[in-house]
Amino acid sequence: MLYEFILPSINTPKFAVFSAFGAQGNNVLHENMLANYIPGQTTDIFFPNCYGGHFRMYRYLIESNTLCSIDPFDNTRSLRTPYLTNIIRYLAAKFNVEEPPVYAHPAFVRAFVQQRGDSINCGYFLLALIEYYSKGYNPTRYPYNFNILTYKQRCIELFQHVIDFRILPHNLSNQIQPIVRAPPHALATQSLHATSPTTQAAATSARLHQQIQPTQVVPSSTLHQPTQQPPLSPLSSQWPADDEAIVETDNEDGDENFGQIDEDQIMSCSSDEDRVERKRPYVSQLEFYRSLYGFDRTPREKTECNTFNGSKQLYQEALNHSWSAIEQQRLEELEKVADKNTQRFESSKVLREHLQRHLNKDPAFRGKQIGKIKLMKHRYRGGARYMHHKFRNGIAITAKCGRDDKFITFTGNPQWREIQENLRKGETWIDRPDLVCRVFSLKAKEFLKDIIGTTRGVFGKVKAFKLALEHQKRGMPHLHILLTMAKEYKLTTPAAVDDILCSEIPPLPADNDPHFLAKMRHYNQVLKLMMHDPSRCAAQCGMKPSGKLCNKDFPKPWCAGTCVNADGYARTRRQDDGRIVTIKRNNGRQVDVTNQYVVTHNRYLLLKYNCHINIEHCGGSGALKYLHKYLHKGFDKAFISVREKIKVGQKLQRNAKTASTSSSNDPDTVDYNEFHQFRLLRVLGASESMARILSLPITKQSHVVTELPVHIQDEQNIVFDEKDEAQTILARTQNDGTQANHPAVSQLTAFFKLVHSESSNVRIDKRDKTRAPHLYYHQVVEKYWYHASRKKWIRRTKNLNTIGRLQSIAPSNVERFCLRELLKVIKGPKCYDDLKLKPGTTDQWFETFREAAVAHGLYIGDEICVNILREVITYAMPKQCRQTFAMLLIHHQPDNPQQLWDQFEDEFLDRGTFSKDEKIRRARAHVASILFYHNKSFKDFNIDDVDHDDLMHAINNTFSRIVADGNARYRIMNQLQRNFVDAVLASFDNLSNTSRDR
Numbered sequence: 001m002l003y004e005f006i007l008p009s010i011n012t013p014k015f016a017v018f019s020a021f022g023a024q025g026n027n028v029l030h031e032n033m034l035a036n037y038i039p040g041q042t043t044d045i046f047f048p049n050c051y052g053g054h055f056r057m058y059r060y061l062i063e064s065n066t067l068c069s070i071d072p073f074d075n076t077r078s079l080r081t082p083y084l085t086n087i088i089r090y091l092a093a094k095f096n097v098e099e100p101p102v103y104a105h106p107a108f109v110r111a112f113v114q115q116r117g118d119s120i121n122c123g124y125f126l127l128a129l130i131e132y133y134s135k136g137y138n139p140t141r142y143p144y145n146f147n148i149l150t151y152k153q154r155c156i157e158l159f160q161h162v163i164d165f166r167i168l169p170h171n172l173s174n175q176i177q178p179i180v181r182a183p184p185h186a187l188a189t190q191s192l193h194a195t196s197p198t199t200q201a202a203a204t205s206a207r208l209h210q211q212i213q214p215t216q217v218v219p220s221s222t223l224h225q226p227t228q229q230p231p232l233s234p235l236s237s238q239w240p241a242d243d244e245a246i247v248e249t250d251n252e253d254g255d256e257n258f259g260q261i262d263e264d265q266i267m268s269c270s271s272d273e274d275r276v277e278r279k280r281p282y283v284s285q286l287e288f289y290r291s292l293y294g295f296d297r298t299p300r301e302k303t304e305c306n307t308f309n310g311s312k313q314l315y316q317e318a319l320n321h322s323w324s325a326i327e328q329q330r331l332e333e334l335e336k337v338a339d340k341n342t343q344r345f346e347s348s349k350v351l352r353e354h355l356q357r358h359l360n361k362d363p364a365f366r367g368k369q370i371g372k373i374k375l376m377k378h379r380y381r382g383g384a385r386y387m388h389h390k391f392r393n394g395i396a397i398t399a400k401c402g403r404d405d406k407f408i409t410f411t412g413n414p415q416w417r418e419i420q421e422n423l424r425k426g427e428t429w430i431d432r433p434d435l436v437c438r439v440f441s442l443k444a445k446e447f448l449k450d451i452i453g454t455t456r457g458v459f460g461k462v463k464a465f466k467l468a469l470e471h472q473k474r475g476m477p478h479l480h481i482l483l484t485m486a487k488e489y490k491l492t493t494p495a496a497v498d499d500i501l502c503s504e505i506p507p508l509p510a511d512n513d514p515h516f517l518a519k520m521r522h523y524n525q526v527l528k529l530m531m532h533d534p535s536r537c538a539a540q541c542g543m544k545p546s547g548k549l550c551n552k553d554f555p556k557p558w559c560a561g562t563c564v565n566a567d568g569y570a571r572t573r574r575q576d577d578g579r580i581v582t583i584k585r586n587n588g589r590q591v592d593v594t595n596q597y598v599v600t601h602n603r604y605l606l607l608k609y610n611c612h613i614n615i616e617h618c619g620g621s622g623a624l625k626y627l628h629k630y631l632h633k634g635f636d637k638a639f640i641s642v643r644e645k646i647k648v649g650q651k652l653q654r655n656a657k658t659a660s661t662s663s664s665n666d667p668d669t670v671d672y673n674e675f676h677q678f679r680l681l682r683v684l685g686a687s688e689s690m691a692r693i694l695s696l697p698i699t700k701q702s703h704v705v706t707e708l709p710v711h712i713q714d715e716q717n718i719v720f721d722e723k724d725e726a727q728t729i730l731a732r733t734q735n736d737g738t739q740a741n742h743p744a745v746s747q748l749t750a751f752f753k754l755v756h757s758e759s760s761n762v763r764i765d766k767r768d769k770t771r772a773p774h775l776y777y778h779q780v781v782e783k784y785w786y787h788a789s790r791k792k793w794i795r796r797t798k799n800l801n802t803i804g805r806l807q808s809i810a811p812s813n814v815e816r817f818c819l820r821e822l823l824k825v826i827k828g829p830k831c832y833d834d835l836k837l838k839p840g841t842t843d844q845w846f847e848t849f850r851e852a853a854v855a856h857g858l859y860i861g862d863e864i865c866v867n868i869l870r871e872v873i874t875y876a877m878p879k880q881c882r883q884t885f886a887m888l889l890i891h892h893q894p895d896n897p898q899q900l901w902d903q904f905e906d907e908f909l910d911r912g913t914f915s916k917d918e919k920i921r922r923a924r925a926h927v928a929s930i931l932f933y934h935n936k937s938f939k940d941f942n943i944d945d946v947d948h949d950d951l952m953h954a955i956n957n958t959f960s961r962i963v964a965d966g967n968a969r970y971r972i973m974n975q976l977q978r979n980f981v982d983a984v985l986a987s988f989d990n991l992s993n994t995s996r997d998r
Contacts, residue, residue, distance in 0.1 A: 285329060289322045290693050293434055303424065310424060312431040316474075316686035319433060323689035328679070330380075335675045338374050376674040381698055383678060391629065393705035394466045395875040396805035398484065400703070401464040405490055406483040407618045410447055412440040412476035413529070413611035430474055433690040440477050441696055447609060451483065458604060459500060460489025464702045471688040491570075494562035497617055503556070503572040503600045505581055505593075522607055527583050529612045530599045534591060555596035570617035572600050629877060703801040706781045709746050710807045710820045712849075713738060713832045716745045738831055744791040748823075751780055754793045756830040773828035778804040811868055811884075811892055818853035825856060865894045866903070873907045882908050882923055886930035889941050897941045921946075925954035 283291075293309055296302035301310075309315050378389035398404060414429040418439045423429065429436055450458050452465055464484040471477050491497045505526060509519035532554045558576045574595045584590050605613050711717070714736040718729070735742045737749030744750035755772045758764050764771060770783050772793070781804035784793040806824065809817045822835045829835050836852045838844040846852040853859035858867070865888045872884045885901070885908065894900055901908075908927075909919040924938075928946045931937055932955060938945045970981065 285326050286693065286695070289326065290695075293319065293322070293690070293693065295434075302422075305424070309432060309434050310427070312427070315431070316433060319686045319689040319693070320684045323692050324682075324684060326693070327682070331675050331679060334376070334380065335374065338675075374673045374675055376678060384674075387699075390699050390701070392707075392805065392808075392875065393701060393703075393803075394482070396705045396803050397464050397466065397701060397703050399805075399874075400803045401484045402487075403484070404466075404482045404618055405485045406459065406481075407616045408451070408481040408483065409478055409612075409614040410444060410481065410609075411478040411612040411614075412436065412443070413609075414476055416443070416610065418442075433686040434694075436476065436687060437690045437694055437696065441694070443609060443611070444479055447479075447605070447613075448481075450605065450608075451481070458602070459483065459485060461486040462702075466699070466701050468699045469691065469697060471685055471691065473685045474687065477687055477691060491617055494573075497562045497570055498573055500602060501570070501572050501600050501615055501617060502603055503574050503598045504595045505579065505598055518607070522603060525606055525610065526598065526601075527581065527593075529610070530601050530606065530614075531583060531593055532597045532599060533585055534593065534597060555594075556598075558596065564617075572617075574598070703803045705803045705805055706786075708778060708781070708804050708806055709748055710809060710816065710823065711746065711748065712816055712819060715816075716749070747786055747793075748777065750786065750792050751777055752829065752831050754780070754784070755828045759828070759830065776825075776827055777823040777829075778806050780804065811864075811888060814859075815849050818849040818859055821853050821858040822849060822856065825858065865892060865900055869900070869904050869907070873904065878908055878910050878923070879926070882927050883930060886927045889927075889931065890934050890936060898943050901943070921950060922954070925950040929954040 293315075296306055296309075301307075308318070311318070376383045376385055378385040380386055414436070416439055419429050419432075419435055422435055423432060448467075450456050452462050454461075462483050463486045465481060467479055467481040469477060469479055485491075491500060506519065506523050508523060509516045513519060534554065556574055557571075559571050559574045562570060562573045564570050577595070580592050580594055582590050582592050599612070599614050600616055601613055602615050605615075709717075714733075716737065718732055735745060737743070737745035738752065744753055751772070758772050766773070768774070772780060772784070775783065780793060781802050783796055785796055785802075786792075787794055806820050809820045811817050819832075819835065823829075826835055833845055836845045836847075836849065838846060838852075839855055846855065850859055853864075858864065868888065869881065869884065873881055876884065881904070885904070888894060888900075889897055905920065905923075908923045909916070910923070914922075924946050928938055928951050931940075932951065970978065973981065
C-alpha cells in the first residue's frame with residue numbers, strides 16, 4: 001500500500017511512505033512504484049518493510065541522488081530500531097529541528113519496535129513524524145487491532161481530518177481520486193494548553209511548538225487526545241493489541257526472562273507474571289466491548305453525540321453489564337475446566353498408605369472415584385486468592401529489599417483539563433468513565449515514571465515498589481503505591497523529611513515576589529486539593545466537643561518539628577502559627593482550617609499533576625502489615641438477600657411443595673464452590689468496569705516472587721487422575737526424588753541434585769558465591785530458574801528481579817515446620833541428611849528435623865513461639881495473630897503462655913475507637929472461643945479465664961455489652977445520623993421510637 005500525501009500549508013517536499021500487506025503486495029507495489037511515482041513526483045521515499053528478497057529492487061532507489069538513503073533490512077524487528085532512528089535524524093535535519101519530540105526518542109523507538117514493530121505500524125509511525133515536523137502538533141491516533149479492511153477504513157476516517165492525502169491500492173490504479181479534507185486548526189491548538197509546570201520532557205516538546213504558541217509550555221501528558229485511539233507515543237504501551245489473559249500464567253514452559261517488567265510497561269494491562277502473545281482470527285468479547293465503548297469514531301460522535309458513551313447513566317449501566325458478562329464467561333470457562341479436571345494432588349506417603357490399606361481390604365477400590373471441591377486458583381485476577389497471593393509476595397519483597405519508606409495515594413482530579421475539554425455539552429465527568437479512565441491512566445503512568453523511573457527519580461533511586469489500582473464507587477480511580485528506597489535515599493533525618501514532604505499551608509507570597517504566580521498556584525492547590533474537610537465529620541474533627549478522632553486521625557496534633565512515631569509513621573512539621581484560613585467547599589459551606597488539616601504532600605508533584613497526592617513516610621512492622629493489607633484488599637464485596645414476607649401457613653405449604661420438587665442430594669454433602677462465592681459477592685461500579693475493559697492493571701510489583709515447596713522426604717505431592725487405577729498410582733509413589741538415577745520430583749529435590757552436581761563438578765569455581773553450594777534454598781531462584789518439564793534448575797544468564805519465598809507451614813506440623821526453618825539457615829544441602837547433621841561434625845546426624853532445629857536454636861521452648869509470632873505480626877492482621885497464638889497454645893504448649901501473651905498483647909488488639917481495656921477483653925474472648933472448639937480453656941494453660949458471657953458472645957460472633965457499645969456510638973452521632981438510626985430501629989421493631997438512651 002502506498003501512502004502519498006501533500007503538505008499544503010508549508011513549502012516542503014513531497015513524501016511517500018510505502019507499506020505492503022504481505023509479500024504479494026510488495027511485488028506489485030515495487031514494480032509499479034518505479035514506473036509511475038518516482039520521476040519528478042516524489043523526493044523522499046521510506047520503506048517500513050523491506051524484505052530481504054526484494055533488496056535488488058531497492059538498489060536503484062537507494063543509489064539515486066534524489067532519494068533519501070536509508071539502510072534496507074530484512075523483515076526482522078531487531079533491524080527496525082536503527083532504521084527508524086535514521087529516519088528521525090533525517091527528518092530532524094530536513095526541518096532544522098534541534099531535538100526530536102518525546103515520542104521520537106531512541107529509547108521509545110526501541111520499545112515501540114519490540115512491542116508493535118510490524119511493518120504497518122512502522123509506516124504509520126513515519127507518517128506521524130512527518131506530520132509532527134511539518135505542522136508542529138501531535139499526530140492523530142492510529143488504529144491498532146483491526147483487520148485489514150477495517151484498518152484501511154479507519155485510516156481514511158482519521159487522516160482526512162488532519163492532512164490532505166490519498167490512499168492507493170497495490171495496483172496503483174490512477175482511477176482513484178484523492179480525498180481532500182482541510183485540517184482543522186482547532187484540533188492543533190486544543191492540545192497546546194499547559195496544565196502543569198515545566199519538566200524536561202515538556203520543555204523539549206515546547207521548543208518544538210514555539211512557532212505556533214511560543215508562550216505556552218506543553219507538558220507531555222497534554223499531548224494526547226484521550227477520546228481517540230490509543231496514542232502513538234511513549235504512553236501507549238498500556239493499550240495492548242491482544243486481550244488480557246484470563247489467568248496469570250506460571251513459568252511452566254521454562255522462560256528465563258519470565259515476569260520482568262520494563263519501565264514503560266508499569267501501567268500496562270499485563271501483570272508482573274504474564275505477557276502471553278496470542279494470534280487468532282477472531283475478536284474476543286473483551287476486545288469487542290473495548291472497541292464499542294472505548295473511543296469516538298467520527299467528529300460528530302466526539303463533539304455532539306455518541307450512541308454509547310453519550311448515554312450517561314444508561315452508559316454506566318451498560319458498562320457494568322458488559323464487564324459482568326465478560327467476567328461471567330471467564331468464570332464459567334474456568335468452572336468447566338474444574339469440572340472436567342479429574343486430577344488430584346496428594347502427598348505421596350499419605351496417598352500410598354491410603355491406597356495400600358484399601359487395596360488390601362477391597363480390590364474393587366481401583367474403580368472408586370474421589371470427591372471434588374471447586375477452588376479458584378490464585379492466578380485469577382481479582383479473586384481473593386489472587387490478592388492474598390500478591391499480599392504474601394509483597395511481604396517477601398519487603399523482607400528481601402527492606403522496609404517500605406513511602407506510602408503514596410494518587411487520586412484523579414475530575415477537573416483535569418484533558419477531561420473537561422473533551423466533555424460534550426451537558427455532560428459531566430461522572431457520565432464519561434471511559435474518558436476518566438484513559439486520562440487517569442496517562443497521568444498515572446507519567447506519575448510512576450517520576451517516582452519509579454530510573455531517569456527522573458523525584459525521591460531518588462527506588463529499590464522496590466508495590467502498587468494497586470482502586471475505584472471509589474462512582475468517584476475517581478486512585479493508585480496506592482509502596483516504595484522501598486535505596487539506602488542512600490532513605491529519609492533518616494527530620495531535615496530530609498521536611499525537604500520532601502510538607503504538611504503546612506504555604507504562606508501568601510509578597511506582591512513583588514518574582515515567583516508570585518507559582519507560589520499563589522501552590523497556595524490555591526493546597527487549599528483546594530490537600531485539605532481534610534472537617535465538616536464531613538464535625539463531631540470527630542474538633543468542630544464539636546468530643547473525645548473521638550475521625551478515621552483519618554484529623555485534626556493532626558501540632559508539631560514544632562518533624563519526628564518519627566513508634567508505629568513507623570513520620571509526624572511532619574505542623575507549626576501553630578496562628579493562621580486560620582476559610583475555605584469554601586463544593587456544597588457552598590465555608591469551613592475554617594489550620595495546619596492541622598493539611599494532608600501531607602510533595603510540592604513539586606502537587607504542582608505538576610494538579611490532583612490529590614498523599615505521601616506518608618512509613619516504617620515499622622505495624623505499618624508494614626496494615627499497608628500491605630490495605631494495598632491488596634481487593635474489590636468491594638456485598639451480599640444482598642431479598643426475602644418475601646408471607647404468612648406462616650403459606651410458608652409451610654411452600655416449603656412442602658419445594659421439598660417435593662427438589663433434587664435428592666446427600667444431606668451429609670456440602671458443596672464448596674469459590675466461583676459461586678465470587679459471583680455472589682461481586683460489587684461493580686462504572687469506573688471499575690471501564691478500567692477492566694481497557695485492561696488497566698489491578699496490581700503491580702517490582703519483583704517476581706516464586707513460592708518454593710517444602711516437604712518431608714517421600715511426602716511430595718503426586719498428581720494423578722481420579723480414574724487411574726490404584727496400582728498405577730502406587731507405582732508413581734516409589735520415586736522420592738533423592739536417588740541419583742531417578743529424576744527430581746519437586747523444586748526442593750531438584751535443588752538437592754543441583755547442589756550435589758555443582759559440588760562435584762571440577763569445572764565450577766568453588767569460590768563463586770553465586771553457585772548453589774553457597775545459596776540458601778529460597779535464594780536459588782535469584783541465580784537459577786526452574787524448568788518444570790525437565791525437573792531441574794538452570795543457571796540464569798541475566799540478573800533479574802526474582803525472589804523466592806518458602807511455603808508457609810503450620811507450626812502444628814512439627815517435622816515439616818522444622819525442616820522449613822532449617823532450610824532458611826543451612827546453605828547448599830545435598831540431601832535431607834545434610835539438614836540433620838549435628839553442628840561441628842561430619843558423620844553424626846539427628847534422627848528428626850525437630851532435634852536438628854533444637855540444636856540450631858530454631859525450636860527451643862517458647863523461643864520458637866516468639867519467632868513465629870514475630871514473623872506473623874509482620875504480615876498478618878490482629879485476628880490472624882490471635883489465631884496463631886491459640887494454635888501455639890493447642891499444638892506447641894509453651895512453657896509460659898502468659899508471658900507470651902503479655903509480650904505481643906499490642907499486636908493482638910484490633911484497631912478501633914474502643915478503649916484498650918475493651919480491646920483486650922474482646923481479644924481474650926476471641927482466643928478463648930478458639931480454645932473452646934478444641935475442648936480447652938485458658939485454665940488449661942495457667943491463664944486467667946475469661947467471663948462466660950464474653951466467651952458466648954465471641955463464639956456467636958457477637959460482643960458483650962452490646963447495648964453499652966451502641967449507646968456510646970449513638971452519643972457521638974450528629975442529628976442526621978441519629979434520625980437515620982432511629983428510623984431504622986423503629987421500622988425494625990415496629991415502634992414509634994427506640995429505647996436507646998439519648
